[in-house]
Amino acid sequence: MFRGVLQKHAQSAVVAVSALSGFGLSNALNSSNTGSFGEDANTTKCQSSKPQTLLEHVEELYKKVESIEKTIGSFERQSDSSGSSNSSALKPSGIDVVLGGQWGDEGKGKLVDILSQEYDVCARVAGGSNAGHTIVVDGKKYKFHLLPSGVLNKEAECIVGNGVVVHIPSFLNELDTLEAAGVDYKGRVLISDRAHLVFDFHQTVDGMREDTLGRNKIGTTKKGIGPAYASKISRNGIRIGDLQNFAYFEQRFRSLAEATMNAYPGLEIDVEGQLEYYKSIAPRVGAMTADTIEYTNKLYHDGKKILVEGANATMLDIDFGTYPFVTSSNPSVGSVLTGLGVSPDKVRGIYGTVKAYCTRVGEGPFPTELIPDGPTSIGYHLGTVGAEYGTTTGRQRRCGWLDIPQMQYSCLINGFTAINLTKLDVLTGLDEVKIGVAYKHNGKFLQSMPSCLQTLGECEIVYESMPGWAEDISKCKTFEELPTNAQKYVLRVQELLGVPVRWIGVGPNRLDQIDRGEAWDLSSQR
Numbered sequence: 001m002f003r004g005v006l007q008k009h010a011q012s013a014v015v016a017v018s019a020l021s022g023f024g025l026s027n028a029l030n031s032s033n034t035g036s037f038g039e040d041a042n043t044t045k046c047q048s049s050k051p052q053t054l055l056e057h058v059e060e061l062y063k064k065v066e067s068i069e070k071t072i073g074s075f076e077r078q079s080d081s082s083g084s085s086n087s088s089a090l091k092p093s094g095i096d097v098v099l100g101g102q103w104g105d106e107g108k109g110k111l112v113d114i115l116s117q118e119y120d121v122c123a124r125v126a127g128g129s130n131a132g133h134t135i136v137v138d139g140k141k142y143k144f145h146l147l148p149s150g151v152l153n154k155e156a157e158c159i160v161g162n163g164v165v166v167h168i169p170s171f172l173n174e175l176d177t178l179e180a181a182g183v184d185y186k187g188r189v190l191i192s193d194r195a196h197l198v199f200d201f202h203q204t205v206d207g208m209r210e211d212t213l214g215r216n217k218i219g220t221t222k223k224g225i226g227p228a229y230a231s232k233i234s235r236n237g238i239r240i241g242d243l244q245n246f247a248y249f250e251q252r253f254r255s256l257a258e259a260t261m262n263a264y265p266g267l268e269i270d271v272e273g274q275l276e277y278y279k280s281i282a283p284r285v286g287a288m289t290a291d292t293i294e295y296t297n298k299l300y301h302d303g304k305k306i307l308v309e310g311a312n313a314t315m316l317d318i319d320f321g322t323y324p325f326v327t328s329s330n331p332s333v334g335s336v337l338t339g340l341g342v343s344p345d346k347v348r349g350i351y352g353t354v355k356a357y358c359t360r361v362g363e364g365p366f367p368t369e370l371i372p373d374g375p376t377s378i379g380y381h382l383g384t385v386g387a388e389y390g391t392t393t394g395r396q397r398r399c400g401w402l403d404i405p406q407m408q409y410s411c412l413i414n415g416f417t418a419i420n421l422t423k424l425d426v427l428t429g430l431d432e433v434k435i436g437v438a439y440k441h442n443g444k445f446l447q448s449m450p451s452c453l454q455t456l457g458e459c460e461i462v463y464e465s466m467p468g469w470a471e472d473i474s475k476c477k478t479f480e481e482l483p484t485n486a487q488k489y490v491l492r493v494q495e496l497l498g499v500p501v502r503w504i505g506v507g508p509n510r511l512d513q514i515d516r517g518e519a520w521d522l523s524s525q526r
Helices: 002-022 026-030 054-072 106-119 168-180 200-216 225-233 238-244 246-263 271-286 292-301 334-340 378-385 404-414 451-457 484-495
Strands: 094-100 121-124 131-138 141-143 157-160 188-190 303-310 348-355 358-360 399-402 419-424 432-441 461-468 501-505 514-517
Touching: 094 334, 106 131, 106 303, 106 348, 106 419, 106 514, 121 292, 121 378, 141 358, 157 292, 168 271, 168 292, 188 292, 200 225, 200 246, 200 303, 238 271, 246 271, 292 334, 348 404, 378 399, 378 432, 404 432, 404 484, 432 451, 461 484, 484 501
Parallel strands: 094 303, 094 348, 121 157, 121 303, 157 188, 348 419, 419 501
Antiparallel strands: 131 141, 358 399, 432 461, 501 514
């Protein structure tokens, strides 16, 4: 009873703070010590132990309501007529989405793995084997590139949607590796008949193109993703469903191979060898091939809960990212519709995954980057403690402070209903933590993310400093168990983004995560 009221107003408070900040009024809510709106951006507003911001007051109220419920009991927590008290059973069906809010590698797979236990279907909708997620279960690491990591839930069906480009040898190898590890996937994995194929020569071309760029290289994974999407857009690509009519597949493959060799002199393709391979695996692939558009919509109308696992991230989006240092697809919310074949009204929760700091792999501008110039540097700490090496490429990731203007841009594009803040534990041990809160160019504050990379590279970052913490947080199971300074950091991030932080990562293992509950998810109002 009490919690329902608090949920409604807690969510409204988050939206209200976000709206007020747009009018320059958030400082009026943030400060109880000054009467002006002009507080220095480089000083923190969280030095007092008493609640100061509107969100901190809501957090305090939330704690008091929990105390009241423990004393007098809560009607909402009573078991239903079946004797079950699982709140997830009351969660409406629909499509929820986990997306990357930064430049990738934020830890999306871990949240998907945890959430997938409550979902009937897990799906991938964009990208290809250039994506990578690592899940740790009982000390065992599982690495995913094409499959949704929700396959670890033995009850969930997994769909590779039409927007994904699939390198069949990698896909089958991933399945075989899972089977060898004791994961039974058979009968639970479906590939869209409309998904396009990535061939070995696409990967070769990817490497050739990157090598010719020299100093202007993009930083591609060389997995053939860009060339495969280029074939798709050029309308000479080949789809998964074509394998089931092999004479048609052969005709199109010969044509595509010839066109590609003509476009890249010196490139040699073993056409006969490739055709022999694809003919041999066609029956196995065919058993997993389906019209996933019709099937997914049927599942939705049957009341099934569907979870979409985003690949890559918003700042790598071909349209919205730091172009040309981007991927070749749309890893933002729009890909859910175009890559799965569903209408917008079916989407419910949109969960933005963001590290408590920031990383990126490959080339391109990175405004808050910290150079790892020695073992005592912050950049070295983040990269070493955070084990920042790419799942797909093994490349060392570049590290920096959390970039709020970038994340506000990501929130604007995707309409996140909750934030999954990962790797908060990596900041443990730092005397001071910083948040990049604004961009300045030629002395002027920027109001939006610049499209010109030269402008972005010339930006000065305005930082806000906050005290760090030394306590181990890996065993924390509730927000209240976090050190005070860690709590203040989370609340400040939440305030700056105007979106509730629901999940908080406190360690590398599967269950090292705090879930603050549906009160901190705007989609629960829908």
